[in-house]
Amino acid sequence: MTTDGLQITGLGKSFGGLRALDNVDLTVKPGEVHALLGQNGSGKSTLVKIMTGVYAPDPGAEMRLWGRKINLPLTAPHHHGIAVIHQDLGLVEDMTVLENLGVTSGYGARAIAPISFRRERATGRQLLKSVGLDIDLNKLIYELSPAERATLALARAQRLLQEHSEHFVFVLDEPTAYLSAEDSRRVVALMRDVADAGSAVIFISHRLQEVTAVADQITVLRDGKVADRFAGDEADQQRIIDAMLGRKLNAYYPNRTVPAPTASVLKVRGLTGRRVLSVDFEVAPGEIVGFAGLVGMGHEEIPYLIAGATPACGGSAMFDGIELLGQSARAIIDRSVSLVPGNRQRDGVWTDALARENLALLENRHQLALAPLRLSQERGSTLSAMQRFGVRPTEPDHRVGQFSGGNQQKIVLAKWMADSPRVLLLDEPTQGIDAGAKFDVLNMICDAAAKGTVVLVASGDYEQLANICHRVFIVRYGQLSAVLEGEHLTSANIARHAQGDLREAG
Amino acid sequence: MKSDSVGDPDASSIGQQPSLAADPPDLGRSAAPGGRGRRRSLKFAEQYGLLVILVLSFAVFSLLLPDTFATTGNIKAMINSQAIILLLAIAVTLPLRSGEFDLSIAGLMVVGAAITAQLTTSGYSFWIALLLVILLGLLVGLINGFLIVKVGINSFIATLGMSTALGGLAYAITNNSIVANVPEEVRAIARAEFLGFPAIVWIGWILVVIFWYVYERTPLGRYLLFVGGSPNSAKLAGLRVDRIRIGAFVACSLIAALSGILLAGNIGQLDPSVASQFLLQPFAAVFLGATAITVGRFNALGTLIALYLLTIFVTGLLLFGAQPWVSDVFNGVALVLAVTFARLAARLNGRA
Structure with missing residues (x-):
């Protein structure tokens, strides 16, 4: 019997026919910071959800905590000393530090028994001291810095765990994604302290510099399997990136056409939003330009800013000599600018409405709101759009929610591309869809570009960007830190530059 | 609006609309190719089930009570008694379709009736009363719309307050x-x-015919639904979401206020305390009506059918000698059952 903190063996999880996790082993010793890495969709979040009891793993998996076998699926993870701290931390913004510290533990009192505020304050001070945080207990959460909030969330988790267990496993799911470099450093240092105090820490991050700085062990997931694992001191970013990207056997990308050299039509100057700061670039017709970066660095904001879906704080975006920023959504659409949002179920379509109702929504603006709909014409045109974009089944009268994820995405594209837009703004166009649909979607995007559309893609899928884009801009801390094109445009180079590593990959 | 959509590929967010069946969108499997005939008949049963129950219940009560229920007098009385409720029910489908409640309709109608009755009995011209009632409707609709859409107050609370204030105003x-x-x-x-x-x-x-046309055959009917069901995608598609939602409140209030004139005229007198009698029934009819015709959506024909179905049951039970309180119990239970059925139907369709 070992005393390894957390031991998981043979962990698998299938969703329908999709294998999200396949025979994964993971061992995290007490005092160890163990980095769990992988691209989006590699199985990290599934693993975390099994550790919090959201998903039940497939039979055959085993989990041990400090040598003791744990029944799966997990019910109350905190009873076993497991705490997961998500990116959003789960603090209540307009309550005080003290109130937030108590809320998960019932304020140390039973349902209707009075709360002893004196004891609460003492407990609170002690907790803050243990994580080295010196703040007033009466401060409201929104007055705290991001690093202070993350630390507070950790202190709170510690309190909850103390009530049930002497050994702790902390899972920190991208705690630094939206933090500045300085705040990130503090959170990483805190992680080290927590591990040194004897806890097992699992650290999930896309920022490889932080990972290599703090991790004792690294496990890289790819397509639901462990792609590589090694000690922190033998890790370098190149090795991690190779393991993350892997060599996909059946990756297949449409042919890029080379746009005829023409003058730029979309000219962006000083574009400023909540994350991006004074960004300049120009795009010519037929060009596919990618924006890559780590989560929270600002690349994902650019399509929304140009489409006006997120109001820009400054700058200009001229298309054919006409300013796009500050225009209404309708005016933007009338200029033939289409935004395909990343969250299709919230922003792309209404899943409870029929396919044809969603597809006709943009067409409807050409008629008076009270003029009769031409339903047979609508059925015909949506049917042909669905055929053109390969939506299966070709049923305009099905609700969008009845289609598979990939087909829903094709419906979103059909909705926004049926009218041959002149500017196509995309955010994660292939997120959460299967390989076949992915190829179809990329094909549509490349086709549109071949016909002279200006295409902007923000994505975290570096391999995809490297294969469909003509140029890729790297965004770091809100600024364009690099542009890659030609032979320099490879997924490994995008990854390196996104990490802020300026050496070119070999 | 973006931050929670990045990173996690299977993160899906769920709207917070007061829809019939708060249904998280499923990454649906496409329907199996076989069994299409069975699906059709299921769909038919869903669409016209309520109408069939209406006809059956009418037939059953007519057989059991040939001398009291199945008479021209009783049928007319049933229809006439629901005339005002029908007006309010149709009005309230507007905000409900755009995702919001309006509980102030009954109070507003009584104030409209009070203005009409008071002014015309005191010798003022009917046209002055009409003008004032129209202004009242516009004003209340704009206030409701502003508070709910621009300020962001929960529509249930805002219109509950408005309803109470209007109730007091009727007494004044x-x-x-x-x-x-x-x-x-x-x-x-x-x-x-x-x-x-x-x-x-x-x-x-x-009104039923007009609203059937607007809801089923015009872009506006769809805009209301998209605004209620998926405000984000509506906004990105260039719909003026705020304007449509405020417009729904204004049109609803206008119909409710003008119904006041008909209420005063129909009875020939006005009791300022009647508002509470007109609040629940329109909602019961609209929610039950959403389980028929265009299933899952607040619609005009379904509302008409549901209203008459409720009336048949209540009248039939009263004619059997039930106490008058049966009417309230029945309508209240019907409202809850209607929403329950809507949820179950949605689940059956794989929507929940």
Whole structure:
């Protein structure tokens, strides 16, 4: 019997026919910071959800905590000393530090028994001291810095765990994604302290510099399997990136056409939003330009800013000599600018409405709101759009929610591309869809570009960007830190530059 | 609006609309190719089930009570008694389709009636009363819309407050008493008969036809639904979401206020305390109606069918000698059952 903190063996999880996790082993010793890495969709979040009891793993998996076998699926993870701290931390913004510290533990009192505020304050001070945080207990959460909030969330988790267990496993799911470099450093240092105090820490991050700085062990997931694992001191970013990207056997990308050299039509100057700061670039017709970066660095904001879906704080975006920023959504659409949002179920379509109702929504603006709909014409045109974009089944009268994820995405594209837009703004166009649909979607995007559309893609899928884009801009801390094109445009180079590593990959 | 959509590929966010069946979108499997005939008949049963129950219940009560229920007099009485409820029910489908409640309709109608009754019995011209009622409707609709859409107050709370305030206002206008002897001129507007039914009934039916057209056959009907069901995608598609939602409140309030004129004319007098009798039934009819015709959506024909179904049951039970309180119990239970059925139907369709 070992005393390894957390031991998981043979962990698998299938969703329908999709294998999200396949025979994964993971061992995290007490005092160890163990980095769990992988691209989006590699199985990290599934693993975390099994550790919090959201998903039940497939039979055959085993989990041990400090040598003791744990029944799966997990019910109350905190009873076993497991705490997961998500990116959003789960603090209540307009309550005080003290109130937030108590809320998960019932304020140390039973349902209707009075709360002893004196004891609460003492407990609170002690907790803050243990994580080295010196703040007033009466401060409201929104007055705290991001690093202070993350630390507070950790202190709170510690309190909850103390009530049930002497050994702790902390899972920190991208705690630094939206933090500045300085705040990130503090959170990483805190992680080290927590591990040194004897806890097992699992650290999930896309920022490889932080990972290599703090991790004792690294496990890289790819397509639901462990792609590589090694000690922190033998890790370098190149090795991690190779393991993350892997060599996909059946990756297949449409042919890029080379746009005829023409003058730029979309000219962006000083574009400023909540994350991006004074960004300049120009795009010519037929060009596919990618924006890559780590989560929270600002690349994902650019399509929304140009489409006006997120109001820009400054700058200009001229298309054919006409300013796009500050225009209404309708005016933007009338200029033939289409935004395909990343969250299709919230922003792309209404899943409870029929396919044809969603597809006709943009067409409807050409008629008076009270003029009769031409339903047979609508059925015909949506049917042909669905055929053109390969939506299966070709049923305009099905609700969008009845289609598979990939087909829903094709419906979103059909909705926004049926009218041959002149500017196509995309955010994660292939997120959460299967390989076949992915190829179809990329094909549509490349086709549109071949016909002279200006295409902007923000994505975290570096391999995809490297294969469909003509140029890729790297965004770091809100600024364009690099542009890659030609032979320099490879997924490994995008990854390196996104990490802020300026050496070119070999 | 973006931050929670990045990173996690399987993060899906769920709207927070007061829809019939709060249903998280599923990454749906496409329907199996076989069993299409069975699906069709299921769909038919869903669409027309309520209508079939209406016909059956009418037949059963007619057989059991041939002398009291199945008489021309009783049928007319049933339809006439629901005329006002029908107007309010149709009005309230507007905000409900755009995702919001409006509980102020009954109070607003009574204030409209109080203004009409008080002014016309005191010798003022009917046209002045009409003008004031229209202004009242516009004002209340704009206030509701502003508070809910621009300020962001929960529609349930905002219109509950509005409803209570309007209830008090009705007493102020009528000096805490029943206003009797509404002039013939006003009564004629509600009571003028055509083909055996008074004008108030015809106005309701005409509204049903107009709203059926708007909801099922025009872009506006869809815009309302998209605004209620998926405000984000509506906004990105260039719809003026705020304007459509405020417009729904204004149109609803206008119909409710104008119904007040018909209420005063229909009874010939106005009791300022009647508002509470008109609040629940319109909602029961609209929610039950959403389980028929265009299933899962608040619609005009379904509302009409549901309203008459409820009336048949209540009247039938009363004629069997049930106590009058049965009516309230029945309508309340029907409202809850309607929403329950809607949820179950949605789950059956794989929507929940």
